[in-house]
Amino acid sequence: MGLARPSDLIEGEITVALTELEIFSLSMDLEEAEWRLAEKLGLEKLPLLSERIDTGRSQKLPAAATARLLAEARNQELAALRYSVARRQAELKTASRS
Numbered sequence: 449m450g451l452a453r454p455s456d457l458i459e460g461e462i463t464v465a466l467t468e469l470e471i472f473s474l475s476m477d478l479e480e481a482e483w484r485l486a487e488k489l490g491l492e493k494l495p496l497l498s499e500r501i502d503t504g505r506s507q508k509l510p511a512a513a514t515a516r517l518l519a520e521a522r523n524q525e526l527a528a529l530r531y532s533v534a535r536r537q538a539e540l541k542t543a544s545r546s
Contacts, residue, residue: 482494516530
């Protein structure tokens with residue numbers, strides 16, 4: 449077989465076998481993760497991914513003030529809670545000065 453020692457060939461075969469086992473184990477982990485995700489989403493199985501996901505695309509998020517106004521507009525209770533927290537913080541600040 450050339451210049452390779454028999455022990456090197458056996459070691460290579462062992463490495464290949466271990467790598468195949470690791471790939472199989474990772475495949476099983478992936479399948480289990482997909483099953484759990486489908487279960488959490490209330491699906492029997494996940495649909496096939498039919499489009500490419502652009503992971504390099506940057507998300508344009510609104511400014512913090514704009515995001516707060518949008519959230520408060522959708523949830524009036526949130527605005528009341530924010531006001532309550534601000535009022536409580538002011539009360540504590542006043543009380544700590546006394």
